[in-house]
Amino acid sequence: MIARLKGTVLESTPLLVVLEAGGVGYEVHIPVTTAEKVPAIGKECSLFIHSVYREDSATLYGFATRDDRDFYRLLIEKVSGIGPKIGISMLSRMSTDLLRSAIASSDVALLSKCPGIGKKTAERLVIxxxxxxGLVATGQTPTAGDLHMPTEPSAFQDAVASLMTLGYKPADADKLVRKAVAKLDSNASTEALLKEALR
Incomplete structure (x- = not known):
């Protein structure tokens, strides 16, 4: 079982990266949220890996942080109706932080905006x-693997919700606030995150 892969970027697209390690090129499927963090071709990249082995194939799914990889595993292993591809689509549409907050707050409407997720599947996700x-979503223990996760996810979620009321799509609002978190202190207030996101 491959748990982590470190190598040189040979190819990179929003949903796929090829890493060369030990003379072998590994094709790794990635969500858009990870693609944003993949360095340029020729640079070294390290990804946390989830492997799926079937009779006729072996597929690798890669993530920028251990937190993203572990959350992805929760999605595909604990919720019926969510397979590897839908899990990648979900993490491409929204960050782990936003998905976790939506689940903790039972926001079925927001979860239903993910590709391949209908109302019933969204309700199953929450259940x-x-x-x-819940523990992470209430801001008690941010995962060490993700340096950009706010220690108060409520501020993160409030900032995203505020942008959505201004007309931003969930994925765009999420991306803008994540960038704001990366620039500011992780304890930034909702107001500070909004100001940075709207610059």
Whole structure:
């Protein structure tokens, strides 16, 4: 089982990266949120890996942080109806932070905006995962693997919600606030995150 892969970027697209390690080129499927962090071709890149082995194939899914990889595993292993491809689509549309907050707050409408997720699957997501994401979503223990995760996800979620009321799509609002978090202190207030996001 491959848990982590470090190598040189040979190819890079929004949903796929090829890393050369030890003379072998590994094709790794990635969400857009990870693609944003993949360095330029020729640079070294390290990804946390989830491997899926079937009779006729072996597929690698890569993530920028251990937190993203572990959350992805929760999605595809604990919720019926969510397979590897839908899990990647979800993490391409929204960040782990926003998905976790939506699950913790039972925001079925927001979860339903993810590709391949209908109302029933969104409700299953909440039922199956709410107790598993609650501790982190309340801001008690941010995962060490993600340096850009706010220690108060409520401020993150409030900032995203505010942008959505201004007409931004969930994915765009999420991306702008994540960039704001990366620039500011992780304890930044909702107001500070909004100001930075709207610059």
């Amino acid at each position: 199956e995962l709410k107790d598993k994401v």
